[in-house]
Amino acid sequence: MEHYNMKLTLKVWKQKNSNAAGSFETYQVSDISSEMSFLEMFDVLNEQLVNEGKEPIAFDHDCREGICGMCSMYINGRAHGPWTKNTVCQLHMRAFNDGETIVVEPWRAAAFPVIKDLMVDRSAFDRIIQAGGFISVNTGNAVDANSLPVDKKDADTAFDAASCIGCGACVAACKNSSAMLFVSAKVSQLALLPQGQPERETRVLNMVTQMDKEGFGNCTNTYACEAECPKGISVANIARMNREYLKAGLNSEAK
């Protein structure tokens, strides 16, 4: 891979705290190597700001290998930037050209209030899991692992759904700020496994109720969530959750 250096203009959202009004600030960076990751480019910018006596830009990040789900930047109008099936931390600067202007915003959704600059509060996701994203099994209750065979196809589909990293890109990409992809991935994982059966119906009802309470929007089938999901979670999970929800709703009324 031929490596090159570039000069870039960055327009970054700055917001002091959740109550303050925010605005875009413009920054210039130079000598950015095409081999850097996008967040390393931000490190360079922040180092530059510290040296100039200015305040650096706050952004969430941790593992920098695409699995913790902490990084969250909306770059040039796309959640996690221009590459598909990718997180910001894995985006590399060879995706950009010398002289380009890059616009960076936080996730925008009423249910994800901005904490500072590019950091948002995603605790709504934790509360949705608290509503039912688990199997009620205390430590020590388990039977031998192989006493519960699982159809390999179901196990694989459950795994695909379980690979969600909870970053919230689905919400950020959706014009309605819907969390359906996130919620349906967990509902699907557990509905597909025999262990998840006892709580199958209460789970979907409770998780959807909590999702609505948090202020996430509805799904209007644009599939923007799937297109921007760094783990390629399929919208088929949303269809499955709708079926689960309908069935659970009918059964709960019958009871």
Added chain:
Amino acid sequence: MSLDSKIPAGEMDKKWTDYKGHVKLVNPANKRKLEIIVVGTGLAGASAAASLGEMGYKVKAFCFQDSPRRAHSIAAQGGINAAKNYQNDGDSVFRLFYDTVKGGDYRSREANVHRLAEVSNNIIDQCVAQGVPFAREYGGLLSNRSFGGTQVQRTFYAAGQTGQQLLLGAYSALERQVALGSVTMYSRHEMLDIVKIDGKARGIIARNLVTGKLERHFGHCVLLCTGGYGNVFYLSTNAMGSNVTAAWKAHKKGAFFGNPCFTQIHPTCIPVSGDHQSKLTLMSESLRNDGRIWVPKQKGDNRKGVDIPEEERDYYLERRYPAFGNLVPRDVASRAAKERCDEGYGVGTTKMAVYLDFKDAIIRYGKIEAGKTGNEEAAHHTILELGKAVVAEKYGNLFEMYEKITGENPYEVPMRIYPAVHYTMGGLWVDYELKTTVDGLYALGEANFSDHGANRLGASALMQGLADGYFVIPYTLGNYLADEIRTASIPTDHPAFVEAEKEVNERITKLMSIKGSQSVESFHKRLGKIMWDKCGMARNAKGLSEAIVEIQELRKQFWSDVRIPGDIEEMNPELDKAGRVADFLELGELMCMDALNRNESCGGHFREESQTEEGEAKRDDANFSYVSAWEYKGDSNWQLNKEPLTFDIVKPTQRSYK
């Protein structure tokens, strides 16, 4: 102070059962009155907090990330070991125990390791019950693979995302307890000190990272599940936020630090590409099952890897270790790569890399696939295509990750790899009950020193984190708390809380008032360089002595010239980082002292003064068969305490992989 490891008497395989049968219990009505603080929510912390909440204790859990699900356990790729013997290949609790003690190069405690092997099976059962989607066979039963050169298939896995799936399982159990009200979760909170009352840990001072305000929290006991300290090297495979702060504060309040110099340097990581590098990415060890490691035979060969003909390649691991070849343990593989690069045979632009090549594996698998369809005479390009498909199925996600980072396609050109800091076997010294030398203060998972000796085997970290949290601490903690049932909750206006908060506040104020000219990041980078150059893969007395002086000098500079922008009472990531780097600047010195003291080579610790004629590591059991437990005595001042190690079952031998 004498160290009592509290290992139960009796036969090795009865110790844990006997212990559980006689340990004190706390009745349910009393559990409701007892409060437990858990710091860190990775595998150890989340599993402990969930399990203790289920038992009826009042738990408060803390993490610095925005959600407990982000903890760095999530990044573990390869798998988790258990002695299930589902593959009927002769595995047993004894063999897992034996392999782990030997793999740790006889520097771990036998009784702890045996218990780890015993509970390994319960972990798999528990995770499956939680809905963790492990890989399965067509019959619907669990699949296993061999890992890290073991001779049995005992590793359970979920593609290359085992850590993620296990952590999400523990996280869901934790969130369930949060919903039930038995656990209160404090995200974006960082522990900045332990509060001690009458010699016992009774709470913590934490900083709310969003508001910047300090908080006091009481607990009848405190559990530190705060991971390892590999980030002292600046570049490592750890997450950016991984730090030693909680463990270090505990150390300064009386908890001994065990074997601080024992660091695992993992052989298969993506090499450094330039000065901008912020972290290193691990490529799962499973790649060594099929990839062949080589360098050019000619020094300074500038040709591309694919242009170097077969006869001009040196498959140095296969040459030096014919019995194990590319599958030698991590410490051996890492040192061999460093040796080749130091001698001038390295590849890539920086010359600090070796090749990991899948060309032969692709051809081998391609021929097998062609043979299955009776197409023995398949054309070369067909074989390559078939072979690439097999390799993609096994390692597809890793190859994709490699290409994203380097821009090179590893199906066409050999990967470039180099060792990187990955795990720290050292940590807070704990006894059999996981209690530190401070009463009421416990350490679990990577944060303690106990189970991996001088080298950790693959797929053992996940096992240990979950063993400690799900199946050890729920029993051992009762033994302490049973005597605490008469202790009422202590109000946090107690003078000890006031004093601890005052000290934390003064330290933060001091940091902010320096207003110097150099960034926190620049100090961290310089510390990392000293550590990597002088306390890294090969260490010697001269380098270590120099490093100690250099670190002291750097620390002095830090406290007089660091620049931290922003304010205290607000979200201030630079301030958070400054506190962590300040602690690394003290830990680094202790690591060098420990490495200097241990004048033998064992596991990941290689002292150049202690090697065989062929350049292999030479252990010195006569003089160093002990755990170094360092006691903090003030600035740059530590006292060494030794816990002698005895081996009743697994008799120490020199490891050989020839």
